Amino acid sequence: MWRKQVKILLDKIKKILASEHLLSLQQKTSRQFATEAKFQTKPFLLHLLDHGPASEVTLTKQDALTCFERMTTIRKMEAGINNLYKAKIVRGFCHLYSGQEAVGVGVYASLRKNDTVITSYRNHAWAFLCNHQSVLPVIGEVAGTKSGTSRGKGGSMHLYGPNFYGGNAIVGAQVPLGVGIALAHKYRKTDFVSLTIYGDGAANNGQVFEAFNMAKMWDLPCLFLCENNLYSMGTSVPRSTANPDFYKKGDVIPGLFVDGMDLVSVKEAARFAVEFCASGKGPIILEAKTYRYFGHSLSDPGTSYRTHDEIQEVRKSRDPINNFKNQIIAANLVTADELAELDKKVKKIVDGAIKAAKADKEVGLEELTYDIYANQVIQEVRSVNPFQNMKHKTTGLVINKK
DSSP: OHHHHHHHHHHHHHHHHHHHHHHHHHHHHHHHOOSEEEEEOOOOEEESOSOOSOSEEEEEHHHHHHHHHHHHHHHHHHHHHHHHHHTTSSOSOOOOOTTOHHHHHHHHTTOOTTOEEEOOSOOHHHHHHHTTTOSHHHHHHHHTOTTSTTTTSSOTTOOOBTTBOOOOOSTTTHHHHHHHHHHHHHHTTOOOOEEEEEETTGGGOHHHHHHHHHHHHTTOOEEEEEEEOSSTTTOOHHHHOSOOOGGGTTTTSOEEEEETTOHHHHHHHHHHHHHHIIIIIOOEEEEEEOOOSSOSSTTOOSOSSSOHHHHHHHHHHTOHHHHHHHHHHHTTSSOHHHHHHHHHHHHHHHHHHHHHHHHOOOOOGGGGGTTSSSSOOOSEEOOSSTTOOEEOOOOSOOTTOO
C-alpha cells in the first residue's frame, strides 16, 4: 500500500516540476525572442529631395522569415539554372541574379498588389517574385518546357507574370515601355506605380534619357530602379560613365541612392519611393548599388575585367543573404535552427521544380503561333511554307489581361 502512495506522490512531483520547467522555458523564450525588432538602415544619398527614408525601421518575425526565404529561393534557383545550363538543358543566353537578391526581394516587398514591373533580361528573380513566388514557371521557361511562364516559347530573357511585363532583351528598351505603362496608370486615374528596372550599362542609353524627359514632363508614376552591379556587360563604371551617380542622372527627377546589399535599407528605400510616386509627385530614380557573382551571362566567365579575389571578398564580407541572416539572428527575431529548416524546405522545393522541368516536354510545332494576339483577331499566321499557313489560337493564357 505504501509503495502505491509513494508512486502517486512521485508522479505529482514530476508533473509539478514539468509544469514549472515549461513555464520557465516560456518566460525565457518571451524574454529572448521578439515578434518584431528595429534595425538601422545604411546611409541614403538624396537628390532634389527635402527628406529621405527612415534611418530606423521595424521588421516583424514574419517579415524576416519571408524575406530570407525569398532570397534563399532565388539563390538556389539560380544555382540550379546554372547547372542546367552546364548540362546543356538550358540553351542560348542566360543571365543570373545571384548576389543581387536583396534588391529584388527588398523592392518587391514594398510594392502593392496592382503595381507593375518591367525589367531587362536579368529577370529570373523578378519572374519568381511576380509569379507568386513559384519556382517551376521560371525554371520551366528557362528550360523551354510547357511548365514555363510562356509555355517555354520565351526562354531565359522573356519571362512574364501577373503585372510583370517581362524580361526584355534589348539593352534599355524596357525603360520607355515602363514609362508607357506609367502613362496608362495615370490615364486610368489610378495610384498604381510602374517599377521600371534597368542596369548601369543601360543608364547611358539615349532612349533612357528620352523616357526620363517624358516621365517628368507628364509627372508619371514611374519608379526608375537602377540595379547598379558595377560592370554592366563587362566594363566598369569608371571606364564607361562620366557621372557615376546614377540616382542623379534624371537631372530634374528626384533621386535616391541605397546600399543594394542590405535588404533592410533597400526595403525602406523602396517603400519611400513607391509612396512618392503613388502620391502624385511624379517619377523618382532609385539607384541600388549591388554586385553580381557570375559573369554578365553564363557565356562570360566574369574574371577578365575583375579578379577572382574581388568576387570572393564580396561573397565573404557583403553577401546579402548571410548579412541579413546575421542581422535577424542577432536581433532575436529568429533562431539559426529555424533558418536551417527553412533552407532545407527551399532546397526541396527548388530540387522538385528542377526535376519537374527536366521531365516536362516542349510545346508542339503547331503551338508556336498561338497567343500572338490576346484576342482571336486572326485565324492564320504566315509560316516558312508559302503554301501552308499556321493556325493562330488564343488559349486564354495571356497573363496581363485585365
